[in-house]
Amino acid sequence: MTIENLQENLIEDFSFFDDWTQKYEYMIELSKTLDKMDESLKNDENLIKGCQSKVWLNADFKDGKINFIADSEAIITKGIIAILLMVFNNKTPDEIIKSDVSFIEKIGLKEHLSPNRANGLYSMIKQIKFYAIAYNKK
């Protein structure tokens, strides 16, 4: 599926929720689906700065595609990571660079995008794009 298709699916999934509690419960569920990140990868190099809760993001480039693995101390942040990885994992650098991230707003998680929230969503997206740019040059 393309990044765009995946985003549309997510927007649809989230549109069924009547209120924030359902949305948050779903994110908490999603947080549990994340692949376990090896403790050795939770190092300073992979730490995303500027987050209230620690977020680690690691990327691997294989067969032209990027595989991300990430974790956080906070469960809601982990839910957000799960959403991002659903969209960006296993995609080519070019696809990631060209992708639009306005779906975050459309699924009603805009509040987490504000730099004030400092939960790292903003920094995570930036870091994902940085990785894509770096691997694109390879």
Next chain:
Amino acid sequence: MKFDVKNIREDFPILKKQINGKQLIYFDNAATSQTPTCVINSISDYYNNYNSNIHRGVHSLSEEATEAYEKARGKIQIHFNAKHKEEIIFTSGTTHSINIVSNGFLNLIGEGDEIIVSGLEHHSNIVPWQMMCKKTNSKLKVIPLDKNGELDLKEFKNLVSKKTKLVFLNHVSNALGIINPIEEIIQISHSYNALVLIDGAQSAAHFKIDLQKLNVDFFTASAHKLCGPTGVGFLYGKKELLEKIEPFMGGGEMISDVTFEKTTYAEIPHKFEAGTPNISGVIAFGVALDYMNSLGFENIRQYEDKLLKYATEKLKEIDGLIIYGDVKNKTSVISFNISGIHSYDIGSILDKYGVAVRTGQHCAQPIMDHFDIPGTVRVSLSFINTFEEIDILQEAIIKAKSMLS
């Protein structure tokens, strides 16, 4: 006067605001206090009626603005009981004030000298001293905390010596609300001829401070924690010390004579007030102090103590909730975690219930390291809060806990 919270809340228009469809419950008073109508009005009154630059114009408007600005200085002098009006320097806030002192001493401190800060400090009272120590080759020493988060006075007595030139600490810890034994620390420091700066950012809103009685050398507070506007604060310094230290900001207002060869600084307080200050903010700061005095600091303290006691009991009813710095001597701040849950998650969910709290490290990473935690949820209560709001907080925390565990 009866302390009627219902009436007092009417003075704060923001309390009518809805957040996520819920009535706002503001428990982030230690980050910034809310603003009463009289303070808001004083700002618009200034711009509507006498906006003008101060200390310069011969025209009536400028005189009116200058008079109001200087009157505010007088109000602050009286409220904090400084000996001289010129000992009150207006700044952009506590951080600015601390930097005036840390920079002012650059030429007076050197190798072999020692500076002591407390382990309970906000980053704003750590970083300027680290910068200063680096520039002067002096040494920074830290008063450690005991297991409850209180300063270890015994250790302080070991640290302080004839080499100690300056001691800096906050009156009340922003992260935990612990009230530090500043009277004792000032006395001990003075017996070694060390000067003391007290950061009153978290104390000035909770009790009346008598600078002459404290015999402190420098003191600072921010208006926005005292029902005033942001971007204004003051630095108090004993007259002879302020006259001795160098200003670090040059510009207009702070000079008496300028040629390209040499500048003679103005007298204090103007020596430290370079540039056009936040005139309306300073005036509004004075109005805010009047407002708080009309409620009575003793009344405020008593009411906040009751709120703190009630909230502490209510929160302790929640299974797995750990309070940090739960000591006898504290202001109305509760810093907590729920075991197994990150503070950020609790804060995000509380926000959905309209409850505003602070989460994270509270700009005090060393304190978090002391307890070996990534952060806390901080509930900071003030006289605008009610017991009902605390009940709602308890319910919201319980709901958040069940969602997150």
